[in-house]
Amino acid sequence: MGNDDARATIGLTGLATMGRNLARNIARNGHTIAVHNRTTSKMTALIDEFGDEGDFVGCESLEDLVAAVERPRAIVIMVKAGEATDAVVDELVPLLDEGDIVVDAGNAHYRDTLRRQEALEEKGLHFVGMGVSGGEEGALNGPSIMVGGSDHAYEVLQPVVESIAADVDGTPCCAHIGHDGAGHFVKMVHNGIEYADMQLIAESYDLLRSVAGMTPAEVADVFEEWNGGDLESFLIEMTADVLRHTDAETGEPFVDVVRDAAEQKGTGRWTVQDALDLGVPITGIAEATFARSLSGHTEQRAAAREMFSTTPEEVDVDRDSFVDQVRAALYASKVVAYAQGFDQIAAGAEERGWDIDLGEVATIWRGGCIIRAQFLDRIREAYADEPDLTTLLTTPYFAEAVTDGVDAWREVIVAAVRGGVPTPAFSSSLAYFDGLRRDRLPAALIQALRDDFGAHTYERVDREGTFHTRWAEEGRPEEQVSD
Ligand code: 2AM
Numbered sequence: 001m002g003n004d005d006a007r008a009t010i011g012l013t014g015l016a017t018m019g020r021n022l023a024r025n026i027a028r029n030g031h032t033i034a035v036h037n038r039t040t041s042k043m044t045a046l047i048d049e050f051g052d053e054g055d056f057v058g059c060e061s062l063e064d065l066v067a068a069v070e071r072p073r074a075i076v077i078m079v080k081a082g083e084a085t086d087a088v089v090d091e092l093v094p095l096l097d098e099g100d101i102v103v104d105a106g107n108a109h110y111r112d113t114l115r116r117q118e119a120l121e122e123k124g125l126h127f128v129g130m131g132v133s134g135g136e137e138g139a140l141n142g143p144s145i146m147v148g149g150s151d152h153a154y155e156v157l158q159p160v161v162e163s164i165a166a167d168v169d170g171t172p173c174c175a176h177i178g179h180d181g182a183g184h185f186v187k188m189v190h191n192g193i194e195y196a197d198m199q200l201i202a203e204s205y206d207l208l209r210s211v212a213g214m215t216p217a218e219v220a221d222v223f224e225e226w227n228g229g230d231l232e233s234f235l236i237e238m239t240a241d242v243l244r245h246t247d248a249e250t251g252e253p254f255v256d257v258v259r260d261a262a263e264q265k266g267t268g269r270w271t272v273q274d275a276l277d278l279g280v281p282i283t284g285i286a287e288a289t290f291a292r293s294l295s296g297h298t299e300q301r302a303a304a305r306e307m308f309s310t311t312p313e314e315v316d317v318d319r320d321s322f323v324d325q326v327r328a329a330l331y332a333s334k335v336v337a338y339a340q341g342f343d344q345i346a347a348g349a350e351e352r353g354w355d356i357d358l359g360e361v362a363t364i365w366r367g368g369c370i371i372r373a374q375f376l377d378r379i380r381e382a383y384a385d386e387p388d389l390t391t392l393l394t395t396p397y398f399a400e401a402v403t404d405g406v407d408a409w410r411e412v413i414v415a416a417v418r419g420g421v422p423t424p425a426f427s428s429s430l431a432y433f434d435g436l437r438r439d440r441l442p443a444a445l446i447q448a449l450r451d452d453f454g455a456h457t458y459e460r461v462d463r464e465g466t467f468h469t470r471w472a473e474e475g476r477p478e479e480q481v482s483d
Contacts, residue, residue, distance in 0.1 A: 008034035008057050010160055011069040012076040013088060014106075015042040019078030021140035022105065022132065022164070027054025029163040034059050034068035066095040073100040074157055076130075081106045089116060089127075098124035101153045105130045109270055110181035110188060113148060117180045126153040129180070131187020133369035134166065142166035144368035145174040146190070146361075148183030166368025173364040178354030185274075185348055186361055189341050192271025192285040194235075194370050195264075196337035199288035199425040201239050204330045205255075207412065211315050211419045212322045216253035220244040222323055230331060230401070233373030262292040271344070278347045283432050284337035287424040315419040322415070328405035329412040329426055335402055336429035338379060339392040359383030393436065402433060457481050 012023045015037035023046065026033045034057040037043045047058045059065040069075060073096065077088050085106055092102060102125060104113065113129030120127040128149030132139060145165045147154055154176040165174035177183045201223075208219045220243035227236045245254040268289040275282040294301075342358055349356040362379035366372055382395040392398055409430055416423040435441065450456035452471045460467060466482045 006068055006070045008032045008069045010074045011065045013065060014078035015046055017136050018139050020046050021136055022078060024050050024053055025140050025164045026160060027056055031160050034065050036065040062091055063095060072156060076103040076105050078105045081108045096125055101126040101128060101156055103128045103130050105132050108184050110185040113181040113184045126150050128153045129184040131183045133190055138368050142368050144364050146177045146183040146186045148177060148181055168367040173368040175360050175364045178356045182354040182356060186345060188267055188270050189345050191267035193341040195268040195288040196284040197235055197371055199291050200330055200333050201235060203423045203426050204326050206421055207326050207416060210312055210421045211415050212317055212319045216243045216255050226327055261296045264292050275344050278351060280344045280347045282340040282344055283428040284340055284425050287428045291424050313419050315415050317415055325408035325412050328408035332402045332405040332409045333426050333429035335398045336432055342392055
C-alpha cells in the first residue's frame with residue numbers, strides 16, 4: 001500500500017474523552033498525529049476546538065488514518081475494552097503492512113491482549129497492550145504508562161510515549177513493562193491496589209466520623225494534615241477536598257448526599273480472580289472489592305437494617321490519640337496492600353515469563369496515576385537495594401512502619417469491632433501480617449484433617465518425605481508415601 005502522503009508519526013482512533021485527551025497530549029508534545037473516530041463529528045470537533053495545539057491530521061476513515069501515518073505505522077486504539085476493541089482491530093488489520101504496530105491503550109484484560117497479540121503476530125504485525133493510568137486529566141497532562149508488546153514496538157513508540165507521560169524528577173512515568181500482555185497486567189494490578197487504597201481511606205474516614213465523632217470537615221482537616229507526611233498522595237489530598245465540599249442544593253456535607261453504593265468497572269474483580277489463579281493472597285484488594293459489592297446489595301442491606309439495630313455502639317476514645325492511631329493503622333494496612341499487589345505482579349511475571357522490574361513499576365507509578373504517592377519512592381528504593389526482595393513487608397523502612405504502628409493498628413480494629421464499624425481492609429491486612437509472622441499456623445490441623453478424610457497426605461516437621469496415617473486402623477499406623 002503506498003502512502004507517499006504519510007506525514008504523521010502516529011495515528012489514533014477513538015476520540016471519546018480519553019482518546020481525545022491522549023491525542024491532544026501527543027500533539028502538544030510536538031508529534032504529528034493522525035486522528036480518527038467512527039463518528040466523524042468527534043474528529044472534526046477535536047480539530048475545531050484544539051487544532052491549534054499541535055499538528056493534527058484529520059481522517060474520515062480508517063483507510064485515511066492508515067494512509068496518513070509514516071511506516072512502520074503506529075496506530076493507537078482507544079475504544080471501549082472488549083468487543084469494540086476487537087471490532088476496530090478486525091477492521092484495521094487488513095489495511096496495515098508487515099511490521100506495523102497496533103496499540104491498544106484501553107483497559108483490556110491482559111488475556112485479551114495475549115490473544116490479540118498472538119493473532120496479529122501471525123499476520124506479521126505487532127500488537128501492544130498499553131495500560132494508561134490517570135483518568136482524563138492524566139491522559140491530557142501526563143499519565144503513567146505501562147507498555148507491553150515487543151522490544152521492537154517499544155523502540156518505535158518510545159519517543160512518543162515517554163514525551164507524553166508524567167514526569168517525576170526528570171524520569172518519565174512510562175516503561176516497557178514486559179512482553180505481550182505485561183503492560184495491561186500491571187495496569188490491572190495497579191487498579192486493584194487503587195481499590196485497596198480507596199477502601200482503606202474510606203474505612204479511616206468512617207472510623208474518624210463514627211467512633212471519634214468528627215464532622216466531615218474535621219475529617220478533611222485530618223486528611224490534609226496527613227497529606228503533609230508519609231501518607232502524602234493524590235488520593236489523600238483529594239479526600240480532604242471531597243470531604244470539605246458542601247452540596248450546593250441542600251447545604252449538607254457532599255459526602256452525605258451521595259448514595260452509599262460503590263460501583264466498579266471490573267478491574268478490581270479481574271485482579272482478585274487472577275490472584276486466585278496465581279494463589280497469591282491479596283486480601284486487601286479482595287476485601288476492597290467485596291466491600292464495594294456489599295455496598296451495592298441494597299435489598300439485603302435494607303433487610304438487615306430492619307432486623308438488627310443500626311445504632312452504633314459508643315466507644316470511648318481520646319480523639320487526638322485515636323486520629324494518630326488511625327493514621328498508623330492506615331499506613332500499615334497500605335504497606336500490606338502494596339506488598340500483596342507487588343507479590344501478585346512478581347507471581348504473574350514468573351508464571352507468564354515476563355521479565356518485570358518491580359522497582360521500575362514503583363518508579364512509573366510515582367506520577368500521573370491515581371495511586372501516585374510519596375510512598376512509591378520508598379518501594380522504588382526497597383527494590384533498588386534488593387531486586388529479588390521476598391516481600392516488601394520485611395524491608396527496613398516498611399518493617400519499622402509496621403512494627404511501630406502495630407499496637408495502634410490493633411487498637412483501631414478493637415475500637416471498630418466494639419463500635420460495629422466494618423473495617424474489612426484494615427482487619428484483613430492485620431490478619432495477613434499476623435499470619436505471615438506466626439511461628440506455627442493452624443494449617444497443620446488442616447493438613448491432618450485432609451489426610452483423615454481424603455488421604456491427601458502430609459509432611460512432617462521432623463523428617464523429609466510425604467506421609468499418610470491409616471486413621472481407621474487400630475493404632476493409626478503411619479506410612480511413608482514418598483521420599
Ligand atoms: P463513536 O464516537 O463513533 O461512538 C468510546 O465509546 C469510543 O469508542 C468512541 O470514540 C466510539 O466511537 C468508539 N467505539 C465504540 N465502539 C466502536 C466500534 N465498534 N467501532 C469503532 N469505534 C467504536
